[in-house]
Amino acid sequence: MKIALIAHDKKKEDMINFAIAYEYILNEHELFATGTTGKLISEATELSIHRFQSGPLGGDQQIGALIANNEMDMVIFFRDPLTAQPHEPDVTALMRLCDVYHIPLATNLAAAEIFIHGLERGDFKWREIIKAKDKK
Numbered sequence: 001m002k003i004a005l006i007a008h009d010k011k012k013e014d015m016i017n018f019a020i021a022y023e024y025i026l027n028e029h030e031l032f033a034t035g036t037t038g039k040l041i042s043e044a045t046e047l048s049i050h051r052f053q054s055g056p057l058g059g060d061q062q063i064g065a066l067i068a069n070n071e072m073d074m075v076i077f078f079r080d081p082l083t084a085q086p087h088e089p090d091v092t093a094l095m096r097l098c099d100v101y102h103i104p105l106a107t108n109l110a111a112a113e114i115f116i117h118g119l120e121r122g123d124f125k126w127r128e129i130i131k132a133k134d135k136k
């Protein structure tokens with residue numbers, strides 16, 4: 001599964017702790033992240049992560065492009081709902097694309113906990129079926 005990990009600045013600590021706690025699950029998957037989030041996770045864990053631009057510089061849009069191409073299976077995006085972001089339109093666009101393409105999107109730690117355990121159990125295997133169908 002291809003998984004995107006993204007966190008706004010005030011949520012980065014949550015993301016690092018999440019990645020450390022669930023490194024044993026995440027390391028079975030292909031990981032992508034916006035620039036700074038990816039750098040911090042790489043420094044805190046042994047996970048290998050493909051890093052895009054930082055969010056404000058287009059990283060959310062790069063991840064959105066993968067979603068539109070059916071090349072992303074899950075997005076874990078710890079959003080900061082209390083701070084204005086200069087690239088708010090990009091954030092909205094990314095979440096919108098998740099809804100357009102039925103991509104599981106967790107926007108906070110509580111939801112991400114459910115996703116990660118579901119991932120471990122194989123609850124998201126249906127993504128493989130969708131992708132195989134799309135390739136036909």
Ligand SMILES: O=C(CO)COP(=O)(O)O
Pocket residue numbers: 006007008009033034035036037038053054055056059060091
């Ligand atoms: O701003 C972000 C997502 O909208 C995250 O970007 P960084 O991971 O580069 O901080």
